[in-house]
Amino acid sequence: MRDFSYLRATSADAARQTAALPGAMLLAGGTTLIDLAKCGIAEPDTLVDITHLEGLDRIEIDERGAIIGALATMSHVADHADIKGRFPAISEALWQAASAQIRNMATIGGNLMQRTRCPYFRDPSNFAACNKREPGSGCSAIGGVTRGHAVLGTSEACIAMYPGDLATALVAFDATVHLGDRRILVDDFFLLPGTTPDKEHAIEPGEMITAIEIPSSAAVRRSTYLKVRDRQSYEFAAASAAVGLELEADGRTIRDLRVALGGVATKPWRARAVEDALKGKMLEPEAVRAASLLAVEGAVDHGANHYKIELAPRVVARAILKMGETA
Amino acid sequence: MTVHDIRVGESKRGDASDGGADAVGGRLSRVDGPAKITGAAKYAVEQQLEGLAYAVLVESTIASGKVRAIDSKAAEAAPGVLKVLTPDTIISLKTASDWFGTPPPDRPYCPLARDITFSGQHVAAVVAETFEQAVAAAAMVKVSYDETPSIVDLSDGKAGDGIPVDAMTKEWGDAQAAFASAPVRICAAYNTPREYQAPMEPHGLIARWEGDHLTVWEPSQWLDGMARTYAEWFAVPFENVRLVSPYVGGGFGSKALALSHGAVAASAAKMLGRPVRLVMTRAQTFTGYGGRAATRQTVTIGADHDGLIQSIVHRGVNETSIDGMWVEPLGSVTSIMYATPNFSSRQNVVRVNSVVPGAMRAPGENPSAFGIESAIDELAYEVGIDPLEIRLRNYAEQDPHAKKAWSTRQLREAFAAGAERFGWARRTPEPRSMRDGNYLIGWGVAAGTYPVRRAYGEAVVRILADGSVEVESSSIDMGQGTYTILAQTAAETVGVSADDVVVKLGDSRFARAGVSGGSRLAGVMTGAVYKAASSALDQLIGLAIGDPRSPFHALQANTLVVANGRITAPRGDGPDVSIADLLKSVGRDRIEATGDTMPANSTAEDRYKNYTTIAMALPHTEGDYSRHSWCAHFVEVRVDEDFGTVRVSRVVSALDSGRLYNPKLAESQWKGGIIMGIGQALLEEGIVDRRHGRIVNNNLADYLVPTNADIPDIEVISVGIPDLHSSVLGGKGVGELAIVGMAPAIANAVFHATGKRIRDLPITLEKLI
Numbered sequence A: 001m002r003d004f005s006y007l008r009a010t011s012a013d014a015a016r017q018t019a020a021l022p023g024a025m026l027l028a029g030g031t032t033l034i035d036l037a038k039c040g041i042a043e044p045d046t047l048v049d050i051t052h053l054e055g056l057d058r059i060e061i062d063e064r065g066a067i068i069g070a071l072a073t074m075s076h077v078a079d080h081a082d083i084k085g086r087f088p089a090i091s092e093a094l095w096q097a098a099s100a101q102i103r104n105m106a107t108i109g110g111n112l113m114q115r116t117r118c119p120y121f122r123d124p125s126n127f128a129a130c131n132k133r134e135p136g137s138g139c140s141a142i143g144g145v146t147r148g149h150a151v152l153g154t155s156e157a158c159i160a161m162y163p164g165d166l167a168t169a170l171v172a173f174d175a176t177v178h179l180g181d182r183r184i185l186v187d188d189f190f191l192l193p194g195t196t197p198d199k200e201h202a203i204e205p206g207e208m209i210t211a212i213e214i215p216s217s218a219a220v221r222r223s224t225y226l227k228v229r230d231r232q233s234y235e236f237a238a239a240s241a242a243v244g245l246e247l248e249a250d251g252r253t254i255r256d257l258r259v260a261l262g263g264v265a266t267k268p269w270r271a272r273a274v275e276d277a278l279k280g281k282m283l284e285p286e287a288v289r290a291a292s293l294l295a296v297e298g299a300v301d302h303g304a305n306h307y308k309i310e311l312a313p314r315v316v317a318r319a320i321l322k323m324g325e326t327a
Numbered sequence B: 001m002t003v004h005d006i007r008v009g010e011s012k013r014g015d016a017s018d019g020g021a022d023a024v025g026g027r028l029s030r031v032d033g034p035a036k037i038t039g040a041a042k043y044a045v046e047q048q049l050e051g052l053a054y055a056v057l058v059e060s061t062i063a064s065g066k067v068r069a070i071d072s073k074a075a076e077a078a079p080g081v082l083k084v085l086t087p088d089t090i091i092s093l094k095t096a097s098d099w100f101g102t103p104p105p106d107r108p109y110c111p112l113a114r115d116i117t118f119s120g121q122h123v124a125a126v127v128a129e130t131f132e133q134a135v136a137a138a139a140m141v142k143v144s145y146d147e148t149p150s151i152v153d154l155s156d157g158k159a160g161d162g163i164p165v166d167a168m169t170k171e172w173g174d175a176q177a178a179f180a181s182a183p184v185r186i187c188a189a190y191n192t193p194r195e196y197q198a199p200m201e202p203h204g205l206i207a208r209w210e211g212d213h214l215t216v217w218e219p220s221q222w223l224d225g226m227a228r229t230y231a232e233w234f235a236v237p238f239e240n241v242r243l244v245s246p247y248v249g250g251g252f253g254s255k256a257l258a259l260s261h262g263a264v265a266a267s268a269a270k271m272l273g274r275p276v277r278l279v280m281t282r283a284q285t286f287t288g289y290g291g292r293a294a295t296r297q298t299v300t301i302g303a304d305h306d307g308l309i310q311s312i313v314h315r316g317v318n319e320t321s322i323d324g325m326w327v328e329p330l331g332s333v334t335s336i337m338y339a340t341p342n343f344s345s346r347q348n349v350v351r352v353n354s355v356v357p358g359a360m361r362a363p364g365e366n367p368s369a370f371g372i373e374s375a376i377d378e379l380a381y382e383v384g385i386d387p388l389e390i391r392l393r394n395y396a397e398q399d400p401h402a403k404k405a406w407s408t409r410q411l412r413e414a415f416a417a418g419a420e421r422f423g424w425a426r427r428t429p430e431p432r433s434m435r436d437g438n439y440l441i442g443w444g445v446a447a448g449t450y451p452v453r454r455a456y457g458e459a460v461v462r463i464l465a466d467g468s469v470e471v472e473s474s475s476i477d478m479g480q481g482t483y484t485i486l487a488q489t490a491a492e493t494v495g496v497s498a499d500d501v502v503v504k505l506g507d508s509r510f511a512r513a514g515v516s517g518g519s520r521l522a523g524v525m526t527g528a529v530y531k532a533a534s535s536a537l538d539q540l541i542g543l544a545i546g547d548p549r550s551p552f553h554a555l556q557a558n559t560l561v562v563a564n565g566r567i568t569a570p571r572g573d574g575p576d577v578s579i580a581d582l583l584k585s586v587g588r589d590r591i592e593a594t595g596d597t598m599p600a601n602s603t604a605e606d607r608y609k610n611y612t613t614i615a616m617a618l619p620h621t622e623g624d625y626s627r628h629s630w631c632a633h634f635v636e637v638r639v640d641e642d643f644g645t646v647r648v649s650r651v652v653s654a655l656d657s658g659r660l661y662n663p664k665l666a667e668s669q670w671k672g673g674i675i676m677g678i679g680q681a682l683l684e685e686g687i688v689d690r691r692h693g694r695i696v697n698n699n700l701a702d703y704l705v706p707t708n709a710d711i712p713d714i715e716v717i718s719v720g721i722p723d724l725h726s727s728v729l730g731g732k733g734v735g736e737l738a739i740v741g742m743a744p745a746i747a748n749a750v751f752h753a754t755g756k757r758i759r760d761l762p763i764t765l766e767k768l769i
Ligand SMILES: Cc1cc2nc3c(=O)[nH]c(=O)nc-3n(C[C@H](O)[C@H](O)[C@H](O)COP(=O)(O)OP(=O)(O)OC[C@H]3O[C@@H](n4cnc5c(N)ncnc54)[C@H](O)[C@@H]3O)c2cc1C
Pocket: A025, A026, A027, A028, A029, A030, A031, A032, A033, A034, A035, A070, A074, A096, A097, A098, A099, A102, A105, A106, A107, A108, A109, A110, A111, A112, A113, A114, A163, A164, A165, A166, A207, A208, A209, A210, A234, A235, A236, A237, B701
């Protein structure tokens, strides 16, 4: 039997230090970690439970932005009146994620650290080859069932899709991750697979996510998260878009636009090409649809996931046009 | 300890809107509901037994080949491990008979495989003191294989055309010639994927031996059938095996047979001399037994310009396993739904490297209806006739195949009631003609049917000293409401309130019962309980009239009235005595009656066969009538034109299940079938990795079943009338009916919305963008 020890952290510093020891892992809501342990992927020797740490679940909002503690639960953040009012895309991304039960348990820090749903990654006893799990072992997905795999940001080593919704909204609005005193843009926190798909985040041993910070902007105030999926609820995105829009005083010219894609890329995907093509332009359906096609520039499919290349620009266009209608 | 006494009074009462919830036909709420909601209901594997050991299965990771070697040294040395079972170390069993009771070949049976025919086959098992120890040690068992190429599925180049199943051939007239000369011809191929029952409660059991007596706690749709299999495997008398299954957390066809994991657990218990518990993981439930077989059908219809069908030619194929045989009868609906002078249906089965498929809600009828009910819709557009109208024009006034009168067929009434409620007349016929913003709206219709499967049943009814009534049967309740309707039947027949009835089910020591499958249980068991309760009532009245100690003795009445637990004279001119007082006065502590619906001259052998096999089931076309339940589904879908996502926004279904023993429970089963049909149409598909022959979405995050958000308000309308050719009390089948026809109704609605005909289920977004 795999014995492991369970420690309840008494301070953030103690948690960080303990979790830096070999075989130790932080435990927050456990909705990812315990699942992965059951799949035989995570095999921690020590679990450091951080859910009892005081103060790390705070949500602080002022005119500069929102700081959300790593231990705030998904449901708490999604329901927060000021998050809903001033950062709607964040709330919408959260309440459309997972299920009510999971959202009640899961934390914001754990959410950023969730792993891919690639079925080959999740079944080590049947599929030995997975570069993300075992660097250099190969990739079982390429040539296999790829309907849910990424079309953007892939490499020859790994085509696994990043499944999270929240981080997609975060990259659209230049949010940063607080790792104690260190700050890093969410966009930089998530790494492309390249030749090292096992390394997913710019986080080092001894570091812990303490908060995320979302700067205020007119675009985030007028934002949305549109998630398209096979099932109406409790499913990951087939394609999603976080969009924020700021119009000039004329109510028609685009001053600022933020676009990020979910469900189609190996990391939360900022679509700057779409933003650049539309900034300064009139908000018109034709122009929006044409520009949205830039969202999937450079996309590569693996057969069954080809539909994502068609779908993603349509989701982006719909989200932008929807924001345009809300004056 | 294990028997479940359910008293109606513990549950919230149903509304008594139609003449008293207690009686047959009343809307009594599920009497087992409170126990389930509060967690008091103890499921089979939750029994706490002294000395329980835990078994965990090791499965093959290849789809085809041989086990070269199993290295179990590390596992054996792991903490807490009691035994590692492999094909070499497990005790030898005997092959059991199939569900027809066909005598088995005299050869040993080993539930652990050396020859691998599918990925996920059981090759070994580890038994340990704790579940966690068994899980850890199972991961240490190293199996090496000699792998051979596998046939992945029906589309595999190596699969071939398969084996003709002559018993499935149905032909009359000259279908080919009539098709060739028909002025309007359509021909299309329809495919359904592997689908899984996905019950909430996974499969598992606890097995305990005491000498040569075996007790098995296991969720079961058929205690007596499974007990027979266990008895034959272990070569002990049938009486020595007791199966206990007080609650079943969903079966949908998958829990009717004893399966190989059960043989492993019972073997382990015997080898260790300890009770053993084995529960499948969710992933194992995708390969440890079969879901619905993948199917292919081609349907050709020849018709005239008025849409009158002249010929139907149907060819079907379903997958089966390399060494097992499963036939999914694909021509079952095709051959009876519409009148046609010429007809031909044939079917093949194709062997692929998968677990042998099994029964899943309306096996046969379900995929069959997807073919014919899509094809008739295609014909409607081809000739330019309303899809509802074309169904009425081709209405079968009698069973076109058996050439017998229908016992009852309220399908015309179903079409009328459903169309009226749905507002079908407001439909604009052109595809893509109904729209709401980004959504294309589509309205579709399809019919469904399921045969009335009949069998004989048995029950014990006791009237106890306190005036309460007890019903015993080894049949089961898997959520469909057996506890409730049997309480209603006994209450009405004896003349007591349903509060005073205790129903005991789920123990093979009780009066025997056949399989709870094929929607037969309610018809069979209400009949048996009615008989037993009538005979108990006769005894009660006989005592009241005939016993010199009875207060009614002096009355010299021919009969007495029992109502609300009290006995009175018919004209109210005598004493008014409670059942309890009557029993007391005549010095009896109980009255007991066994009732069954078997023919009078049945032998013990007949009875055994009736309850432990399906060989005695009465054909639905026996005698002068053809007996079926019928339904018509009307569906509205909203299709996001840009995204290809389909959501069902409205369902109205009108159904003919004959008389309803409890409308509330029947409606909830119908709605369950409709919901499962929505899943089948839009979401469900076992996805195979073609290189490994393995199901990759073997979990409930990736194998999608509908959530509440996918389900609109569903309106169901009962159009049935009592059908006494079908059952003692006039009911037909309820459980499977409503899933039949749902998938084609949705596919037809999607065509109406989008102009795209999707003939491969499920209808996922990439097929529409
Ligand atoms: C069936 C299912 C469906 C889901 N659907 C969706 C969906 O649609 N959209 C979506 O976005 N998500 C979805 N999720 C993922 C879900 O949101 C995550 O599981 C959850 O957010 C993880 O949070 P947690 O607190 O439970 O993390 P845990 O499981 O406790 O931890 C996850 C990982 O993060 C690490 N960790 C935890 N906290 C910190 C910290 N503060 N600093 C550094 N590392 C930390 C842990 O060590 C672990 O490795 C789904 C999950 C499941 C199981």
